[in-house]
Amino acid sequence: xxxxxxxxxxxxxxxxxxxxxxxxxxxxxxxxxxxxxxxxxxxxxxxxxxxxxxxxxxxxxxxxxxxxxxxxxxxxxxxxxxxxxxxxxxxxxxxxxxxxxxxxxxxxxxxxxxxxxxxxxxxxxxxxxxxxxxxxxxxxxxxxxxxxxxxxxxxxxxxxxxxxxxxxxxxxxxxxxxxxxxxxxxxxxxxxxxxxxxxxxxxxxxxxxxxxxxxxxxxxxxxxxxxxxxxxxxxxxxxxxxxxxxxxxxxxxxxxxxxxxxxxxxxxxxxxxxxxxxxxxxxxxxxxxxxxxxxxxxxxxxxxxxxxxxxxxxxxxxxxxxxxxxxxxxxxxxxxxxxxxxxxxxxxxxxxxxxxxxx
Numbered sequence: 349x350x351x352x353x354x355x356x357x358x359x360x361x362x363x364x365x366x367x368x369x370x371x372x373x374x375x376x377x378x379x380x381x382x383x384x385x386x387x388x389x390x391x392x393x394x395x396x397x398x399x400x401x402x403x404x405x406x407x408x409x410x411x412x413x414x415x416x417x418x419x420x421x422x423x424x425x426x427x428x429x430x431x432x433x434x435x436x437x438x439x440x441x442x443x444x445x446x447x448x449x450x451x452x453x454x455x456x457x458x459x460x461x462x463x464x465x466x467x468x469x470x471x472x473x474x475x476x477x478x479x480x481x482x483x484x485x486x487x488x489x490x491x492x493x494x495x496x497x498x499x500x501x502x503x504x505x506x507x508x509x510x511x512x513x514x515x516x517x518x519x520x521x522x523x524x525x526x527x528x529x530x531x532x533x534x535x536x537x538x539x540x541x542x543x544x545x546x547x548x549x550x551x552x553x554x555x556x557x558x559x560x561x562x563x564x565x566x567x568x569x570x571x572x573x574x575x576x577x578x579x580x581x582x583x584x585x586x587x588x589x590x591x592x593x594x595x596x597x598x599x600x601x602x603x604x605x606x607x608x609x610x611x612x613x614x615x616x617x618x619x620x621x622x623x624x625x626x627x628x629x630x631x632x633x634x635x636x637x638x639x640x641x642x643x644x645x646x647x648x649x650x651x652x653x654x655x656x657x658x659x660x661x662x663x664x665x666x667x668x669x670x671x672x673x674x675x676x677x678x679x680x681x682x683x684x685x686x687x688x689x690x691x692x693x694x695x696x697x698x699x700x701x702x703x704x705x706x707x
Contacts, residue, residue, distance in 0.1 A: 353702045374626035374662040382665050383409035385692050388699040391415060391584060391611035391639025395425040397439045398650040404658055405446040414439055415522065416487040417451040421550055425645055439475055448706060450481035450522055453510060455492045458500060464509040471513065480705035481520040486527055489565040490553060499560050501568040511572060514531060515579040520703050523581055523705045526565040526588040527551060572605040582702055583608040590616040591627055600635050607702050619679045625682050633690045641678060
């Protein structure tokens with residue numbers, strides 16, 4: 349059952365004003381506080397350079413990691429690794445130092461001869477150009493199959509040389525492994541978490557008999573962590589454990605080379621009672637990293653996108669840094685008012701620790 353955090357002053361005009369303020373852009377005072385942290389958004393997908401976007405980063409004193417991943421069923425900008433790398437590095441080089449690149453390898457080449465050797469050569473070329481991380485996406489475990497028609501899992505031996513190479517270059521592996529629990533659940537029109545899969549049925553694993561379970565995929569990820577203790581791994585989206593924070597805690601406790609970002613899953617933290625959310629963030633303040641999953645594709649309205657992104661940064665900031673009330677997916681949410689010491693780790697220090705090349 350989803351739990352709504354307690355709301356202060358629910359019955360008055362003060363509450364309405366609080367909620368309206370919490371869903372607006374930064375005030376000058378808030379912007380000064382936010383920028384003072386040297387914030388880093390470690391999870392974006394920006395496939396279009398625009399001066400307005402770079403100006404926003406400068407205004408917010410914000411740095412970002414721009415992530416490449418290959419999706420043969422997605423938009424054209426994500427189907428070709430070489431082209432996607434080109435787009436991302438173009439933004440990096442034009443960003444005045446605000447944007448860093450996370451490259452990837454093409455898992456759709458899995459059945460090619462010398463798959464790992466060719467993937468490593470491509471990765472090392474990206475490292476030489478400045479890529480600070482590598483992305484492994486959910487199509488490993490949820491889509492790509494081997495020559496025998498079986499789904500490949502992230503701990504397939506063919507990937508091991510790639511993981512060793514990433515670790516040897518002191519880069520970080522970002523893993524979007526598995527997906528929301530809703531992808532494996534029977535259809536339920538009342539389940540808001542299934543709305544994505546109604547629009548993208550290709551990822552609704554319930555409809556694919558014989559597909560790996562979510563836990564099988566997560567277990568394969570954990571096998572990578574155990575087999576590669578020198579590999580820094582950041583699990584995107586709370587490591588796909590956003591609906592089971594006890595499992596997340598146990599995984600963080602067991603694997604010291606693992607951290608998670610909160611990209612596009614902060615609303616799952618908002619579903620907890622305020623005191624529980626504060627306790628979780630406090631306990632794992634060295635292992636939680638800020639990210640958004642912000643995406644801009646070519647041909648979009650850059651001005652509108654930049655406005656929406658800045659408003660999103662302000663909304664996240666108020667939830668984490670203040671006790672203001674906001675509206676999130678039809679729920680009223682009380683801000684956590686985290687101390688500055690934790691906010692600095694969440695927005696900056698942990699990113700630098702888990703992505704050393706950010707230095």
